[in-house]
Structures are given as C-alpha cells and as structure tokens.
Amino acid sequence: MTWQLTFKVARYKPGEPPRTDTFQIELDPERTILDGVEKIWAEQDRTLTFRHACHHASCGSCAIMANDVEVLPCIVEVNQVTRNGGTIEVGPLHNFPVVSDLVVDMGTFFERMQQVGMPIIGPTDPLDNQPKDDFHAYENCIECGICLSACPVVATDPTYLGPAALAAAYRQYHNSDDSEEKQRIMNLVDRENGIWRCHVAYECTAACPSNVDPAGKIMGLRRQATVNRVRKLFGLKPA
C-alpha cells in the first residue's frame, strides 16, 4: 500500500530569494523521509540539493528539519510524522548558513570541533585511546549538527561555541592527562560565549539522535570550571 503525500520543500539557491516548492508523491508509509526526498529528486526535480550518505544514522550528513523538528531523515519513517494524504515540510537545519536547498555549511561547526581537539578523523584516536566509560556517550556523536539547530541560544548568538563543541570539550578535558591541554580547553570554554552562554533549555539533549547529552556535558564543564576557580583561590592546581 502506498500513501499519497505532499512534500513542501524549502528551496534556496545563492542569489535567488528563498521559496517553497510543493511536490506530490506516492510512498510506502514505512519508507523514510529521505526516501521521499530522493524520489522527488529522481522523478520530479533534479535540481533539488540535499546531502546523504549512509542511510542508517551513522554519518549524520542528512540532518534536516521535518515539520519544524530536527531529524535524521534516513531513519524517520513518513508514518512517524504524517498520515495518508498528509504533508511533510522539509527544510535545512536552523542556525547554519544555507548552501543550497537542504544543504547547510558545516564548516564552522567542524572548525570548532577541531578547536577543542576533537577532529572528526583523528589519526590515532579513538581506537588506540579508548575513552573511559563515562565518555562513551560522546563517542556516539555523529556530528550531524542537530544540537546546534535545536539550540535557542545559537539562534541569537552565533559566536556561542555550541553544544557539540562543548560536549567534545568535556570529553577531551576528562580524557586528557596533559595539564597544559586541560588548561587550553578550559580557557576555550570558560568564557562568556562558551559554557556560560547556555541557558539550560536542554533542547540539544532532547534533539540529539545519538543520546550524547550535550547539555549534561556543558553542566559538567561548568562544575569543573567552578571547582578550578575555587581551587585557584586556595592556591591549588586545577583538578
């Protein structure tokens, strides 16, 4: 059985005003939103731009907005967001510059991950440097950018480091035995547009498809920063 669906797709090409295009498609209700987008591309509009790779929530490259919620469209079935004859509105993630249609520029996002010492592909990490149990959750981060899109603070403060980079910083801070590296990370995050910019909305944690809990990590870093400051008052080294 197939469903009749309406896809409203946010379109944007550099130099052109943004618009919304409407597509009617037939789709099995157990197929994913990404299947729908691919069907539109294949059968109706070859100029539609979107990003995808693994189709199983492993690469994080396909993250978009669907009905105003951040999703990995490769694992969300259409029956989870609409009904037969219903509408699915898709658009690019919030809080990122749009390159074209559903594709956003992740450059700054990856740059900040690198700043905290968490490059996407580390030459010696993580296989020969297995994290401690407490940090396993971070290893699940697929760098999809959903946490940044969901964060209401990033929406109005583009200089905010953001949940993903701060969660990575937490992991790197606690996983490092190098006091200089720890201090470098703390200097990076213990400032106005670092850990103290978070307003405890916990939307990043709620939206994260990999259960990384970025907000919890930010709170952990705050506690660590506070402990370090108190220790400094008594002339002690940071913990």
Add this chain to the structure above:
Amino acid sequence: MAVSNAPEGSRAYPGQQPREPQKRVLRWFQPFNRSLGTWSFTLNRVTGIGLVVYLYLHLGVLSLLLVGEESWDTFLAVAKSPPVLVMDVVLLAGLLIHGFNGLRVALVGSGFMVKQQRQLFIGMMVLALILLVIGGTAVFLK
C-alpha cells in the same frame, strides 16, 4: 592530536541566509514541537521581559507621588479595582515562574541535579502554582 590554529571563537556561525537576523529571535518564543526545556526557556524570557516592562511601569506610577496627594489617591482607587487586581495576579505569576525557574537554572547550571533537571522544572512549577493560588486568593480577599 591535531589542533586547529584558528583564533578561538573568531568565526561566528553566520546564521541561516534566507532567514533575516531579526526573525531568529522569534525562536525564543516558539516552544511548539519542542521539549519541556524549551518551554522553560520561553517562559523565562516572556516573564523576564514582562518583569522589565513592569519595573518601568512601576517607576512611572511612583512618579505620581511627585504630582501630589490627589493624583496618588486617584491611582490607589484604580489599583483596587478588579481588573488591576487581576494584573497583580499576573505579575505574581511572572515573579513566581521567573524566580523558581531561575532557581532551577542556577542549580542545574552550577552542576547540581543535572540528571533531574526535568523533574526539578516540574517541581518548581508546581511550587509556583501552589504559591500563585495562595497569593492570588490573598490578593482578592484583602
């Protein structure tokens, strides 16, 4: 491990190009389809803005004292009317929600009860509601 040489925090997320910057602030007030945390975030902003507006309103009203006794007495008569008493209850609601939610933000933001932040929000709001009912009743009975 490789570390970027990019200046710390030097590059901002430029925002979503088709969306004007002034529209991005609307995200603060769109908790629909979001988690309880965003509702608390939105509540804190709405009540915060409301309390700031009230502060200036309050200062404006107090300035009536400079005008004279008669104008102040006239204001007091208005202040005891039911519509203004309802506004007093709204003010009390704003104070309680902002205060208790702020306490939750301070606690969780300092690393306390991080894993129980959701329950903490619900508990704080229940406490605010109980005090609002007591306070609201007192406003109308006195």
